[in-house]
């Protein structure tokens with residue numbers, strides 16, 4: 001069995017030199033470098049196909065799982081705290097964007113393109129109970145995979161007299 005070589009990419013002379021360069025850069029240089037990287041990544045992602053996107057996400061998932069497996073409890077707690085802060089900041093930013101947005105409606109904005117606004121069509125049909133569901137709903141939300149079977153809804157007597 002070959003020896004495990006964790007973090008091999010972080011031990012090359014190139015990565016060590018880059019690390020030293022980053023330690024010496026000013027905050028402006030750092031912001032500029034991060035902005036350039038962000039722009040480059042956005043451009044690359046905008047051009048990738050659905051299959052490339054799926055593969056990238058799968059690779060990212062494997063990499064994150066591997067990295068988390070090597071964490072000690074202190075590193076895990078630190079990562080989880082950072083994740084909570086990032087999620088909180090993300091939610092706060094979204095809430096600020098939509099805070100009282102109805103009172104300042106702007107005709108030029110494409111509100112429908114925001115994923116918080118457009119949740120898709122209710123055209124997912126359960127194969128067991130034929131319930132109509134939204135795309136984000138779990139498969140077992142309606143009948144738990146046919147474990148729950150309800151009687152058909154009867155027309156109320158009063159309604160049948162009207163029609």
Ligand SMILES: [Zn+2]
Pocket residue numbers: 126127128129130131142143144145146
């Ligand atoms: Zn169902």
